[in-house]
Amino acid sequence: MKRLILAASLAALPLCAVPLAANAQQLSTAPVVAPGNSVLTVSADGRSTRSPDLATFNAGVTTQAKTASAALAENAGKMNAVITALKKAGIADRDIQTSNLSVNPVYGQPKRLADGTTEGDPVIIAYQATNQVQVRQRKLDQYGKVIDTLVNAGANQVNGPSFELEDSDGAMDEARIAAMKKARARADLYAKAAGLRVVRVLTINESGGWSPQPVLFARAEKMMDAAPPAPPSPVAAGELEMRANVTVTYELAP
Structure with missing residues (x-):
């Protein structure tokens, strides 16, 4: 019985050594x-x-009103006009992507006293809504014309361009x-x-x-x-x- 166990153990040794040899070969690169x-x-x-052959820019509208809903409603109307102008200028739907839509409070400055300190806490005096789209312009010779068209349509934020291949x-x-x-x-x-x-x-x-x-x-x-x-x-x-x-x-x- 002891001889059989020893023989089985010795037979298993080469099987254990094979993965080790393979790992040793992988380490030498x-x-x-x-x-x-x-x-x-x-x-x-x-x-x-x-x-x-490609220009990327951002265009959008920022509006301000007494309430957040009023600022957003006014912004939506003007931004729809901007997007319509983009499409009329030949920009495809796939090249227009919303990059920012936000509404934030506008705070008034606290009253400043004669000694330089302020009195009271800042208070909300209005709300500002911003909607921006990222645009890819493929006809570079029309870029300046497109920007002017957007501004005439109501865009008051234009940033770019970034030229690419x-x-x-x-x-x-x-x-x-x-x-x-x-x-x-x-x-x-x-x-x-x-x-x-x-x-x-x-x-x-x-x-x-x-x-x-x-x-x-x-x-x-x-x-x-x-x-x-x-x-x-x-x-x-x-x-x-x-x-x-x-x-x-x-x-x-x-």
Whole structure:
């Protein structure tokens, strides 16, 4: 009986060792460099530019009345006119999204005494309602005209634009390729100076994104003060710069 138990125990040992060996293999993920070779890590950036094809902005209405319900009712009427104007200007329903709807009390300032102190507590003197939508404008040449149309329809809050690329993958890939070419050129330069040559890429790490250029935009508050009809508000879309930063580790050999 003892011999049978011992044999069973010994037979189970290889089964326990197999997962341990597998785990040991998983822990070793670093690239293996050939004996006598060395490692070089360089960083480089690549860039590409594109003209934006999408502008995002916020537009809305703020109203004030003695009661919250009155402020909200007045706001709803004016905001409906703004949304109608957006649609008439060619903005699709899918490109209009409510971003803020709020009602808040407006407090009066306490009476200030001669010694600089105040008397009494702040009291509610009115209520302010705000309704804003986020809009995506696809026809950039019509942007200034759309903003003017909104202001004429009753919008008293306009903020933006933020220029974007609807599909930035191609531009980012172009920046990545430029970054990798620059990294390889630097690696070849360093290797040659050290009397070595680049054998292969060991690791690649990437970071990056896009950076918008400054734009010109006339805010709605200024446009509302203009009495006579004026040309559409000037807007310069400029260019978007896509950036990719790579850190590449190479194996060098004699």
